[in-house]
Amino acid sequence: MADPMRIRAQAAGDKATVRVLMSHEMESGQRKDSAGKLVPAWFIQDVSASLNGKVVMTAEWGPAVSKNPFMQFVVKGVKAGDKIAVTWKDNKGDSRTDEATVS
Amino acid sequence: MKRWTLALGALMISGAALAQKSASDGIAEYRAMLADGNPAELYEAKGEDLWKKKRGPKNVSLEKCDLGKGPGVVKGAFVELPRHFADTNKVQDLESRLVTCMETLQGFNGAEIAKTAYGRGEQANVTALATWIAAESRGMKFNLPQGNTQEQVMYEVGKRLFFMRSGPHDFSCASCHGEDGKRIRLQDLPNLTKNPGDGIGFAAWPAYRVSNGQMWSMQLRLNDCYRQQRFPYPHFGSDATVALGVYMGVNAKGAENIAPAIKR
Numbered sequence: 001m002a003d004p005m006r007i008r009a010q011a012a013g014d015k016a017t018v019r020v021l022m023s024h025e026m027e028s029g030q031r032k033d034s035a036g037k038l039v040p041a042w043f044i045q046d047v048s049a050s051l052n053g054k055v056v057m058t059a060e061w062g063p064a065v066s067k068n069p070f071m072q073f074v075v076k077g078v079k080a081g082d083k084i085a086v087t088w089k090d091n092k093g094d095s096r097t098d099e100a101t102v103s
Numbered sequence: 104m105k106r107w108t109l110a111l112g113a114l115m116i117s118g119a120a121l122a123q124k125s126a127s128d129g130i131a132e133y134r135a136m137l138a139d140g141n142p143a144e145l146y147e148a149k150g151e152d153l154w155k156k157k158r159g160p161k162n163v164s165l166e167k168c169d170l171g172k173g174p175g176v177v178k179g180a181f182v183e184l185p186r187h188f189a190d191t192n193k194v195q196d197l198e199s200r201l202v203t204c205m206e207t208l209q210g211f212n213g214a215e216i217a218k219t220a221y222g223r224g225e226q227a228n229v230t231a232l233a234t235w236i237a238a239e240s241r242g243m244k245f246n247l248p249q250g251n252t253q254e255q256v257m258y259e260v261g262k263r264l265f266f267m268r269s270g271p272h273d274f275s276c277a278s279c280h281g282e283d284g285k286r287i288r289l290q291d292l293p294n295l296t297k298n299p300g301d302g303i304g305f306a307a308w309p310a311y312r313v314s315n316g317q318m319w320s321m322q323l324r325l326n327d328c329y330r331q332q333r334f335p336y337p338h339f340g341s342d343a344t345v346a347l348g349v350y351m352g353v354n355a356k357g358a359e360n361i362a363p364a365i366k367r
Contacts, residue, residue, distance in 0.1 A: 003145060003148075003149060006145065019139065021142060021145060023142075066316070067142075067316035068145060068316060070140030072140070
């Protein structure tokens with residue numbers, strides 16, 4: 001079970017800046033362990049964000065994204081109290097969804 | 104010929120950049136950008152959870168753990184550690200104290216945890232707990248107690264260790280951290296023989312290291328300082344590391360705690 005994300009969403013006017021911190025190893029598949037064996041790739045592939053259940057952003061990520069990635073984006077047509085949910089899915093099929101309320 | 108022009112171009116750019124700001128300004132800017140999404144927050148959340156969760160052979164939480172300000176008091180504990188504890192009759196830093204609590208309250212094997220490599224098993228949990236506890240005292244000022252004789256002895260021991268030159272390179276902590284304005288590559292080195300200021304040196308660790316994606320506790324920080332000096336590795340929670348903690352902590356009196364910070 002993956003660790004929770006930290007999501008902060010702050011409204012200014014009708015826009016909201018959403019900042020997401022995800023907890024993930026993001027193994028590139030290029031590194032070798034102490035025994036010289038290749039560490040298998042393990043990274044987030046799909047990211048999607050939704051506003052009150054409606055998808056507002058999707059992203060495809062690859063192995064070049066850093067460990068514990070940070071993502072920031074701006075959504076239009078948002079007011080305080082709206083729900084922002086972010087989901088990621090990694091190449092091992094594991095996924096995690098967390099929700100935050102716009103403040 | 105093309106290479107020449109390219110090299111010249113690069114020189115001109117770096118010359119222009121130097122005129123605008125120094126390298127350390129650039130690093131400070133980069134850190135400020137990263138600090139907005141400091142992954143240390145993930146460890147904070149994990150640490151808070153670990154503190155409240157019933158764990159270990161005895162299946163109890165750490166909420167009765169005495170970090171120096173009474174059982175269960177977390178806020179403000181970090182800026183007064185290391186300190187003397189009556190129950191163990193020892194001066195302990197945050198991490199060694201946490202291991203004591205995990206042993207006495209939760210029934211873990213403390214010696215086993217101390218032997219575990221950093222970032223593995225229960226040792227990773229100690230780091231997460233330390234991160235959260237440090238964060239609970241964010242913005243507070245360091246004020247280590249020095250009323251106990253053992254605390255005063257530890258300060259003196261720490262001071263001597265700080266200046267003790269040894270190892271194949273004849274290094275001491277003071278070789279790098281004894282003067283103002285020194286650096287390793289582009290990293291400014293704080294002068295730890297006096298108060299280095301708010302959020303610098305002792306007041307910045309535990310910190311998240313961006314370069315390797317690891318959360319580093321003060322114990323690991325000291326361990327790596329000794330590795331760089333080509334000393335033998337100090338044991339986790341050893342008197343030597345605690346003494347150095349007392350020395351740096353007392354010197355930092357009045358400095359603001361920014362831990363958990365973010366580092367290169």
